[in-house]
Amino acid sequence: MKPQKDPEGFERKYLHRHADFADARVLEIGCGEGRLTWKYASASRVTIGLDPDHDALRVARADSPADLRDHVHFTRASAYHLPLPKDTFDIAVLAWSL
Amino acid sequence: MVHALSEIRRTLKPGGILIDLRPFGDAWPVEVASSTGHLVAGHLTDMPTGVADDAAAFAAMTDAESRGWFVRETEDEFAFFYYWDRPSEMKEWMDAEWKDFVEIGEDAYQKTKALWASANADARVRVRVKMTITRWRRVEIPKG
Numbered sequence: 001m002k003p004q005k006d007p008e009g010f011e012r013k014y015l016h017r018h019a020d021f022a023d024a025r026v027l028e029i030g031c032g033e034g035r036l037t038w039k040y041a042s043a044s045r046v047t048i049g050l051d052p053d054h055d056a057l058r059v060a061r062a063d064s065p066a067d068l069r070d071h072v073h074f075t076r077a078s079a080y081h082l083p084l085p086k087d088t089f090d091i092a093v094l095a096w097s098l
Numbered sequence: 099m100v101h102a103l104s105e106i107r108r109t110l111k112p113g114g115i116l117i118d119l120r121p122f123g124d125a126w127p128v129e130v131a132s133s134t135g136h137l138v139a140g141h142l143t144d145m146p147t148g149v150a151d152d153a154a155a156f157a158a159m160t161d162a163e164s165r166g167w168f169v170r171e172t173e174d175e176f177a178f179f180y181y182w183d184r185p186s187e188m189k190e191w192m193d194a195e196w197k198d199f200v201e202i203g204e205d206a207y208q209k210t211k212a213l214w215a216s217a218n219a220d221a222r223v224r225v226r227v228k229m230t231i232t233r234w235r236r237v238e239i240p241k242g
Contacts, residue, residue, distance in 0.1 A: 001187045003180040010176045011119075011229070018172055018233045019117050027109060029102075036119075079102035084109045092106045093117045098099060098155040 005035070012039040015093075024090040029079045030097025034060030040093075041072045048084070049074045099158035107167050107236055116168060116234040118159065121178065123148045123199065124228045128188075128206055130213040131181070132221035139213045140206025142192075142225065148199035159232070168234035178227040185211045188223050 006012075015036070021043040031037050031049030033056045041047045042065075049072070051057055057074045064072060077083055079097070106116060123144035129136045162168050182188040185207065192202055202210075214221055 001182065001191070003182050003188070003191055005180055006178050007181065008179060011178055014174055014176050014229075014231050015117070015119065018174065018231055019115060025111075027106070029106065079105060082105045082109050086108045087111050088109050090111055090114050091117065092110055092114065094106075094119060096120050098102075098118055098120055098158065 011036070015039060019091055019093075021091065025088060026091045026093065027082075027084070027089040028093045028095050030095045031060060031074065032056045032095070034063055034074070036093070036095045037072065038063075038065070038068075041068055045071065047072045048089075050077045050079070050082070052076060052078050099154060100161050103158060103162040103167065107162075110236045112236060112238055114236045115171070116236070118155075118232045118234065119229065120155065121227050121229050122152050126200060126228060127226045128202060128210050129224050129226060130210065130217050130221050131224050132218040134218055136224075137213055137217075139210035139223075140203070142200040142202055142206070145197075145199055145201060151199070159234075163234075166237055166239055169237050170232060171235050172233045174231050176229050176231070178229045179224045180227060181222050181224045183222055185214050185223050188225070 021040040023045045026044045026047040028037055028047065028049045031051050034049060037047060037049050049060060054076055057076055060074045125141040125144060127141055128139045130139055163170060189202065189207060210223055214223055
């Protein structure tokens with residue numbers, strides 16, 4: 001049986017304490033199923049979630065709230081080769097992935 | 099890992115920030131928690147793979163800092179709790195998902211079961227995962 005994770009919301013609290021996502025262009029590396037993504041993406045201008053796990057990305061896309069689908073995108077990629085242009089993002093998040 | 103940090107730096111705007119959010123092994127406590135409070139039943143044992151992963155992550159960020167790619171701005175530690183309804187569910191999860199990183203010794207498991215059995219009806223078991231979050235800022239490397 002899957003555990004309940006962080007019901008106290010400490011992760012969200014500390015994430016927002018250390019970064020202001022308002023209107024930011026965000027790159028998340030190791031987004032997995034998007035568990036962390038949904039804790040900040042609504043504030044961002046655009047969020048790109050990367051992960052090498054195709055199945056996890058499928059879940060992330062399926063779980064995308066309707067109002068976020070136009071500015072949250074998930075792509076299969078490794079951090080060792082980011083298929084993205086330089087000087088693009090205001091914030092990069094290493095999500096349990098370093 | 100250092101190459102990945104180089105790639106991340108490349109995609110960040112000048113002055114952009116990098117948030118490094120991750121757990122780190124440190125004999126995570128196993129607790130029995132209910133509406134009346136919590137008790138520590140024991141601690142998990144860090145496995146060599148997890149210890150090596152933590153060391154590699156730390157070394158990579160130190161390397162990136164020494165190369166002048168990023169400067170550390172803020173840092174915090176906090177708890178991230180995993181909850182299960184009963185000790186057996188926790189054990190199954192650990193054996194399936196965490197076996198390379200941490201394990202629960204027999205003594206800690208038996209103490210967890212005993213504490214849970216004698217606790218309030220709403221008692222659950224939880225692991226207090228220790229987390230670190232660090233904000234780094236991209237630094238411009240002088241040309242020439």
